[in-house]
Amino acid sequence: MSTSPEQDRETHRRATIADVARTAGVSPSTASVVFSGKAPVADATRDRVLAAAAELGYAGPDPRAASLRRGRSGIVAVVLEEHLRTAFRDPVKIAMMDGLTDALAALGAGVLLLRDESEATDDAPTIATAPVDAVVLIGCSGRMRTALDVVRARALPVVVIEGDAGDDVPRIELDNREAAAQIARHLRGLGHERVGIVTLPLSADRTRGDVTAERLATLTVEVTGERLAGTREVFPDARVVSAAGSFIDEGVIAGRTLLADPATRPTAVVAQSDLLAAGVIRAAEELGLRVPEDLSVAGFDGIRVDGLAGHVLTTAVQPAEEKGRAAGEAVARMLTGERGASIRFTCVFREGTTTASV
Amino acid sequence: MSTSPEQDRETHRRATIADVARTAGVSPSTASVVFSGKAPVADATRDRVLAAAAELGYAGPDPRAASLRRGRSGIVAVVLEEHLRTAFRDPVKIAMMDGLTDALAALGAGVLLLRDESEATDDAPTIATAPVDAVVLIGCSGRMRTALDVVRARALPVVVIEGDAGDDVPRIELDNREAAAQIARHLRGLGHERVGIVTLPLSADRTRGDVTAERLATLTVEVTGERLAGTREVFPDARVVSAAGSFIDEGVIAGRTLLADPATRPTAVVAQSDLLAAGVIRAAEELGLRVPEDLSVAGFDGIRVDGLAGHVLTTAVQPAEEKGRAAGEAVARMLTGERGASIRFTCVFREGTTTASV
């Protein structure tokens, strides 16, 4: 064992905690404890160990080895069903991610971003090959079979936000239908009768335009369906136009469609997201309509829309960050062995300046 | 035998590849190869192994153990210096992340999202404790000392995007100064002489408002400084106002400041980001100014601004996604032992409809 410091520095083999312990003249377990802090260590001993570590250029325990030993990697996978650029253009998702990362950070875990791969590349990282302790599925619209299968097979704790993965998977839910109905009732209370609806995508294909009965049959996105059902409780015959995503520009397109014909023009538009609502407002302004005098517009989400200064959107404020946080906490609980439970959040109606009586 | 809760729940410990091998009547190495595909295996043998795996509910090699053995976790850390909600409201960063995740996916690696923690919590996941193979620092403005120190100590490959981490760290750069100067020359070519500048934050404190000489001395964000220098090559005496971030609403605020006084009102405003430019346009419209007839506005980035329909921003289009991709590829190279090299990208000037002659 004549490994001089010189050799250690020259050879490419990195120092291990055993080397440090040897150099410090203590046992490996003592050295381990110095770094993990999981047991008291005499100051003098600690100093010797730390000095040895510094001397050897030892930067602390190898996380890979520690993971194996502990059976935990400290990493939670977040599976998105979309491309990043799509997912992260949605302020609601970002807020959720924020809450989630916060909650997980408190837990000592990091977030591994994953996409529900289409098996295209064999070498892409998947839940199957990633050292994760748990999985959070976001916007899981039934298409995430691969992800779910793997998760099941590996018996990983899993939580679903904004989606349905079967009854045995705990989910973070929202009272989408009730909140949508509340908005609709607000509008009816203001005297509106001819109302237009702008929906989020109905299904993965994200078709734009009028929603016929046939198209409605293809609806697979639960959020869209629930919010639509809520609005229709009040306005069953409203004209429905779907957007290709939750973006202002999509709202503009849908808004133009709804507002094009002055004869059939609605007096109020309910959009399924604030961004869509912002777009509808812009479309209205393009046409010279004033909001809310000529057209009432309501959204959904309660996010701060960058660039909508001047208006306060009437909307259902959802606790997006809380949802993420709840997911993180659910994961934390499951990690300690408890059973995961679904949680249902409630939106808060906010009357803004974009709706008024007819 | 004491009946601990854990034993009660776990009837059997999870099957390992050794169990599978035994059940299948092959050696562990053969079983391993069946799953890794790293060597030819007779069909019959493979089938036996797979059958055994299915029988035992074995879902494939434990990634933690595989990481240790291979010395690779397949995870690359991306360190942001901001809160997610802040970082991901910037379309440029999202595009970068997209390119990065793409490049890393091709490499078989996933992205672990990390924030440059303020050491607040001891159990927060840091680069020090996360099993990562490499690190990408985004928007590293000198504040990331902790991250860098750890990275150095652990000898992890590292790349910096939009920031400076010292000469020994490869970086992905942009010709910010030249591109800004080009925009400025474009405006001067159009006859503009009184020009206003809206900058990104000067430093971490994100103060808004007029930039005095003193405040300029506090500038630490390199991107801001470079772009400002470029503009000032052409308009050394321009009034400069800083924004608190790259958001439309911030642009509105800065725009109001610059445009408030009709007597000193500039004929053109150069914003250091497209979002800021969009805000300036909105501020101008608020004041009844037409763009570009009454005011020319130029941005920077070349992103698609959601909600700016109708205008095409004059801007410097930067290859954001390419930057991310390049970072991913640089990491890939370093992972194979090559030395990382800095890469400099070039912006492309785009003349839009928001600038016109005086």
Next chain:
DNA sequence: TTGTATGCGTTATCAT
């Protein structure tokens, strides 16, 4: 408070 001994579950040799 410190040391001893064991395995966590794999996979890379190398031999057969």
Next chain:
DNA sequence: ATGATAACGCATACAA
């Protein structure tokens, strides 16, 4: 094409 063996680097139960 398959098998035996030896690490990979660490953290813990338990003993001292």
